[in-house]
Amino acid sequence: xxxxxDGKGILVVPACCTSVVVGTAPKTSMRMPIVHVPFxxxxxxxxxxxxxxxxxxxxxxxxxxxxxxxxxxxxxxASLSGAAEKxxxxxxxxxxxxxxxxxxxxxxSSTPRGAWTTTTPIMGKTxxxxxxxxxxxxxxxxxxxxxxxxxxxxxxxxxxxxLKIRGFRFIQLHSPCPVGWRFDDSLTVDVxxxxxxxxxxxxxxxxxxxxxxxxxxxxxxxxxxxxxIEEYIxxxxxxxxxxxxxxxxxxxxxxxxxxxxxxxAK
Amino acid sequence: xxxxxxxxxxxxxxxxxxxxxxxxxxTGTWRLERPIVNNEMCxxxxxxxxxxxxxxxxxxxxxxxxDYNYCKGCGICVKVCPKNAIKxxxxxx
Ligand code: SF4
Ligand code: SF4
Numbered sequence: 001x002x003x004x005x006d007g008k009g010i011l012v013v014p015a016c017c018t019s020v021v022v023g024t025a026p027k028t029s030m031r032m033p034i035v036h037v038p039f040x041x042x043x044x045x046x047x048x049x050x051x052x053x054x055x056x057x058x059x060x061x062x063x064x065x066x067x068x069x070x071x072x073x074x075x076x077x078a079s080l081s082g083a084a085e086k087x088x089x090x091x092x093x094x095x096x097x098x099x100x101x102x103x104x105x106x107x108x109s110s111t112p113r114g115a116w117t118t119t120t121p122i123m124g125k126t127x128x129x130x131x132x133x134x135x136x137x138x139x140x141x142x143x144x145x146x147x148x149x150x151x152x153x154x155x156x157x158x159x160x161x162x163l164k165i166r167g168f169r170f171i172q173l174h175s176p177c178p179v180g181w182r183f184d185d186s187l188t189v190d191v192x193x194x195x196x197x198x199x200x201x202x203x204x205x206x207x208x209x210x211x212x213x214x215x216x217x218x219x220x221x222x223x224x225x226x227x228x229i230e231e232y233i234x235x236x237x238x239x240x241x242x243x244x245x246x247x248x249x250x251x252x253x254x255x256x257x258x259x260x261x262x263x264x265a266k
Numbered sequence: 267x268x269x270x271x272x273x274x275x276x277x278x279x280x281x282x283x284x285x286x287x288x289x290x291x292x293t294g295t296w297r298l299e300r301p302i303v304n305n306e307m308c309x310x311x312x313x314x315x316x317x318x319x320x321x322x323x324x325x326x327x328x329x330x331x332x333d334y335n336y337c338k339g340c341g342i343c344v345k346v347c348p349k350n351a352i353k354x355x356x357x358x359x
Contacts, residue, residue: 028283152316178340186341189317 009062010049011035014042014076016068017102018095042067044079047088054089062163065092069110070100073132084139084168091162091169094132097177105180112200113253114246116238117180124241128253133172134260137206141168144206148174150192151216154203158214161205174201182237191235196220198232199254204261211264221258229254293320297339299354305329307351314343314352 011034013019019036023029037045042065050063067076072094083090099117100106107117109130116124136144143165147155155173162169176191178184183191195201196216203214213221220226229250233239242250308329315323315330322333323343330352332343344352 023283027286029285029287031285034283184341186345188319188340188342189346 007032008060009033009064010053012037012042012046012049012063012065014065014067014071015039016066016071016095017097018066018068020102039071039075041079042071042076043083043088043090043092046090046092047083047086050089063090065090067092067094068101069094069096069098069132070108072096073110073130074108081135081139084136084141084170087141087167089166089168091159091171093171093173095173095175096132097175097180098129099177099180101177101180113249114233114239114242116182116241122241124239124246128249131257133170133206136170137211137264139168140209141170142166142207143169145171145214146174146201146203147171148192148196148201148203148216149176150189150196151203151214154214154216158205161207165207180238182240183235187235191232194227194232194235197227198229199226199258200229200232200250202257202261204265206264210266211261213261213265221262226254292335294333294335294337297334297337297357299339299341300334300357301332301337301339301341301343301352302355303330303332304351304353307349308347309349309351311348313346313348317346318343 009032011030011032013022013034014037021029022034028034035045035049046063046065053061053063072080080092083092096110098111098115099108105117106119107125110132111117111120111125112129113127114124120126133144133146143162145158145162147158149155158171162171174192174195176188176195178188181191196203197220199220203217205212205214229247233242305328310325310327310329312325315325319340319342320336320338322336324331339354339357341354344354
């Protein structure tokens with residue numbers, strides 16, 4: 001990311017797994033300025049930071065929020081919605097590992113249906129995943145995109161596109177967590193790719209009021225070549241208790257999502 | 267009304283961190299298996315460098331190099347290498 005922003009980026013990180021990765025003061029492992037903020041405030045702090053930079057005439061700086069799904073879909077939702085509504089000039093990246101991982105794998109509203117977490121221990125989560133990108137599209141902000149760690153070039157291009165746009169930009173990055181999803185570390189990229197290939201995660205961009213499905217997903221949608229969802233869930237221990245009914249729910253969720261995106265796509 | 271601000275000059279009064287290597291310690295000690303690159307098979311495709319979550323692989327003309335101080339042995343590089351040029355070997359204490 002520091003290479004994409006060419007030294008012009010400033011990160012705002014609320015409590016999340018990344019806060020741990022960055023390390024403790026007075027050292028940091030990031031090669032860019034970073035501000036640690038309380039859970040709910042990331043979007044608000046970033047908007048304020050951007051305004052302050054403008055006052056100082058530093059137009060070319062980019063303020064980027066890097067937040068998890070808990071800090072975005074649950075705790076940070078209010079300030080996120082506020083910043084989006086005001087079209088604050090920031091980039092908000094939600095890296096989505098579909099639960100509160102570093103506090104001990106508790107469910108978040110971004111956890112998919114059927115997934116085991118320590119707070120949904122028996123039947124898995126009974127509610128479907130909250131679609132934050134769709135909520136952002138409803139705010140009609142200049143740029144919304146979904147990305148996946150299995151397609152780094154696609155993510156990099158989306159980051160580059162978003163850097164050239166001004167106003168509120170949102171990217172949701174699907175990031176499997178080996179510990180929380182119960183699979184071997186080495187399969188992380190394969191699981192992320194399988195999510196796209198089964199249509200459980202669809203890559204797209206929303207710009208100027210139109211959705212454009214990104215290349216990896218476009219072909220799958222046009223040819224209806226999605227792999228069965230079973231292939232995605234059988235490689236993850238968190239879906240061990242999924243029964244027929246839940247599986248049907250997952251298929252419905254996927255098909256409805258495709259239908260929705262198709263309607264808005266050009 | 268004019269608001270004047272007095273800037274704190276001394277850096278130690280501000281809670282500022284500076285980039286430094288190993289801010290979270292030498293994480294390579296977590297590793298149970300060590301990835302070994304066979305540079306004769308490597309085609310310098312950069313895929314391992316791009317996918318490594320620890321950002322510890324550098325690919326150059328000579329091949330792929332892994333910084334074992336920080337490689338956590340996750341094995342993702344082994345899976346993404348299209349030439350099967352990387353193998354995991356048990357870590358010797
Ligand atoms: S084992 Fe993991 S951390 Fe180590 S070099 Fe390979 S991908 Fe990077
Ligand atoms: S992925 Fe394999 S072939 Fe490609 S640069 Fe790395 S070691 Fe070489």
